[in-house]
Amino acid sequence: MFKRFSIVSVLLAALSGTTAAHAQSADASGTWLTQAGDARVKISKCSGGICGVIVWLKQPYDTATGQPATDSKNPNPALAKRPMIGLPLFSGMQPAGPNKWSGQIYNADDGSTYASNVTVTGAETLRVEGCVGALCGGETWTRARH
Template identity: 70%
Template sequence: MASRFGYVIALVAALAAPVAHAQGTSPEPAGVWQTQAGDAHVKISKCGGGICGVVVSLREPIDPMTGKPQVDNKNPNPSLATRPIIGLPLFSGMHPVAAGKWQGQIYNADDGGTYASSVTVTGESTLRVEGCVGALCGGETWTRVGR
């Protein structure tokens, strides 16, 4: 099955260095971000001393095979496999580790796995989302939607 989300974080790359604004304040990721492939928007907000990310829209919200909204059908937990992708939490409670950088775990709906991850603000309108599966790492750059 073709990837249905640009936020597929099956392999994640080396962690990027955080970037501080010229004013010396810590950059914040709060807002809506478009995945690198442009097929999903993720809302990041502060939560519990860290950050959380939830899918808020999809380029293709309807599954062409079923004619119904996309669901988390790769989730190994049968009770979660029917939950809608829109509204799906990708990460929660990522904790700050440096200015503009958070670490925790991210959920990948394309394979139902959860992986070690980091989120780093790399500019006013760019965010690096990375994760690792064992020693294999990779990631992608998300772009801020609106301002």
């Protein structure tokens, strides 16, 4: 009886260690480098889901003006003056399954917001997708090293 209990305890401990390691690798929190390598986005837990803001740009200044880059493509004139550093990209990103969140993503390249899914695909990779109707596209972000 004691031997059987100790074997079960060892198996449970091994399984819980595997589960903890899997959960840790599935965490979207952290800083991620976009596929093009032109921006870093810090993802953190918020409001039961995740939030993401731009924390670094390869080109942080507007080449025409020499001023810090702004959200110039935003159709709302008040928002078009927001600095790109600190710009929120995700809204309403809530859990949608294991390692996956769904909500909306803002695309500063065109000033539009799209339906989006964010999925942790590995300890170092994140799949970010945006959709317009049935047309979807995406890219793979990698965990940034400081």
